[in-house]
Amino acid sequence: MLALNETWYLVLAAMIFTIGSVGLLTRKNPLVMFMCVELMLNAVNLTFVTFSKALDDIAGQAIVFFVMVVAAAEVVVGLGIIVAIMRRRQGANADDISLMRG
């Protein structure tokens, strides 16, 4: 049986990142696009933790902590923007939002 080493985690993270990026490019609902960004961030976090263990360095986990904080802030502001847009027009998807003025 194959031994479980870092490569397994990294390959899994690459797969999750790819799925997230394809979703970001294909989906049109802005909420789902945000979820795909979360997927990509999680894949990167997994990579950071894996390298943190492989190289025996806690700093990788500190960076994951900061990534999580920034992700939380990003979601809060992004959802605020989506709510503000959706109030003006019902059922907007990402393709309809092409003007940078109110």
Next chain:
Amino acid sequence: MRVEMFTFLLTAAICLAGSAGVVLLRNPVHNALSLVATLFGVAVLFIQQGAYFLAAIQVIVYAGAIVILFLFVIMLLGVDKAEGIDRDPILGQRTAAIAAGVAILGLSLTALLSVGSRVTGQASTLAAIDGSEPNINALAKVLFTDYVFAFEITSVLLTVAVVGAVVLSRKAGSAIDVAEFPEGTTADLLQAKHDAAAVEQEVLEEVATEDETPEGEAETTEEALR
């Protein structure tokens, strides 16, 4: 070793199924629930690699706060219906996206698998993970020494995000409603409210004693109540 492998494979399957669900399912609520599955899977992988604090944060912040926020917005906006897939405004967008995805995956898999199973790079000299020290202590030590400036900036970022969210999600064009915040001290306001309630109560009692309810006057009672 065998248990570790089994855990990893099971968790990886959950992660991949969850992330596929985020992309493929048409209902935003189902997308959010699939996202929770992936986040839990990643938390399990964190635990497997000894990042216990991050696993807890992953469950609390991501699954507990961020996904709930998503669900709140889905419910608030009422967009929990399937998205139309017939329209593709940029020609061949979906095909191009899938091609780009395959390219990204191919590139990263080549990079990962071509070097063999060892991670190259220098092991830490400054912040080594000491087996005797609990994970959370090690992380706290590095957060509050080497990265303390970044940590403080983080709090500024969170404050800015909260203020921004409030500004963005308030109803457009409405300034602060002055009637909602009248002048005077809290005690005065409470007294005024209490007086008003007392007056209203008196009126109600008067009305109640006046009409020992012949039918026509029941209506006036209701009007007075209004």
